[in-house]
Amino acid sequence: MRLLLRLTTLKARMTVVVTALVFLASVLLALAGLHLAERQMAQLVGDREFALLSSAAAHLEQNLAAKRILLRSAAEGARAARIGTGEAMQAYLESHATLREQYFNVAALDSQGELVANLSDRRQVGTLSAGDRPYFRETVRLREGIVSQPFLSKLSGKPVVLLTEPVHDDAGRLLFVLAAGIDLHQHSFFGRLDTLKPGRHGYLFMLAADGTILYHPDTRRILRRVQDEPGGVMQTTRQALDGFEGWRQGRTKAGVEALIGYKRLHSTGWIVGIVYPIDEAFAPLIAMRESAVLPTAAVALLAGSLGWLAIYLLLRPLATLQAQVARVERGEADIDIFDLSRPDEVGTLGRAFHSLTRQRALADAEMARLASTDALTGLFNRRKFEGELDMALLRAARSGSQAGVAYLDIDHFKLINDNHGHGAGDRVLVEFAHRLRATVRATDTVARLAGDEFVVLFEGLAAPDELAGLGHKIVEAMRPPFLADGTPLAVTTSVGLAVATPGITREALLRQADEALYAAKAGGRDGFRLRPDAHAGDDTQHTALH
């Protein structure tokens, strides 16, 4: 919750955003780098595996070629020795130790395909006829040696391929067909592929051109055609059977994602393949990816902290501004502290705030003025006057000074309105107010209560008698004709005066002044009366002298 609250600040949100962006950028950069490295590494590993494969293929090709040459020279030797019988051929074969070393078995078939000599076991002579075997028929037809399709040897029960070589007499008649078998499981041939296997679970395999598996670590698959296996041919294998050489990223039949390479043996059309599981091929990269997480997080954390510091420093003027607002609110500073000279956004904000506050203060002052002013004459209104009178009575009570009020009413004002119009009446009121203001001291408070009723508050009177003099002055001030309508207008006023006695309330003082005014009216107007009068109960009409 506290964290949530803290996140409501601009600073916190900016920090979170900066940290998140930096983190995202770091992760994306790391991922992009790793992806690039992965591609390059795949290329490198793939190329390396393919080079390995090519050298394995070249080795097999050489091995096969050497074996074929050996068999051919054996056939030529037999021809040169003019061997004509099976026994002689049996003896001839047995006398060549290299044949035993290089082949799983070497047999001799006569021109009909009957087994007439057998190196591994002479007892099998006469037990087999290969006249209908494709390798025999093909050798007879071509009159030269071939490499057979792989098959399960009847003699040994092992998966083999045969190399054949015909032996002709001088007249060109076929005497024998030598058939040398290569055990597909034999270590000295394909078995050597095992030593080249990449990683812990990688392996090499061999396919004949028709898809028959010649060699595979899973020996149960040998001699099966990949097309006939459950699940059919995998995409990369199909491409290889169609002639593709190179490496691809693909999936093995066992479902392992791997780099898979293919290379063709040109002499036989056989395909040697390599499988390198991705998780092993890219093991360093995977480890690198895992170890990149921590530095990335550390970089993001560092950048986030630096971001926070930068934001803190950049936003410090804003915090200062906030503190200044609080000081102004508490009344500890003037709004002029917002009149900043900084050229940046904070300065603009401060100046805008300053200008707004000033406008607001002026508007408030104008509102206050309007609330306490009479719109027509510009004098104080009743509300303001009452407030002022309350304060004056308090001051008088505290200081022991004298205060008094004059209550004025224009005589027969209704007639002015009736005879000259309301507008003329207004102008008389304005002129009356003006003369009244000019007659009294600037420190005296003058107000219009309502209609043609005015009041004056006098403070610091030297003596109550002074009030009578003021009443006289006011009545006299209205004596000159008013020019409200362009024509001179005689306007007179009646004034009621009252002196504030100690402890008197505002209402009581105004009531006394009003009573004095009433008495002045009753006494014939155009004059003033004073309350309390020097002769109590006997009001004296003071009429201004003409």
Ligand SMILES: Nc1nc2c(ncn2[C@@H]2O[C@H](COP(=O)(O)OP(=O)(O)OP(=O)(O)O)[C@@H](O)[C@H]2O)c(=O)[nH]1
């Ligand atoms: N022109 C104008 N007339 C106003 C204004 N306010 C009030 N009046 C009028 O002022 C007149 C006041 O008349 P009263 O005080 O009743 O009587 P008066 O005619 O002055 O007579 P006395 O006071 O007895 O001398 C009324 O006719 C009001 O309509 C104003 O703002 N402008």
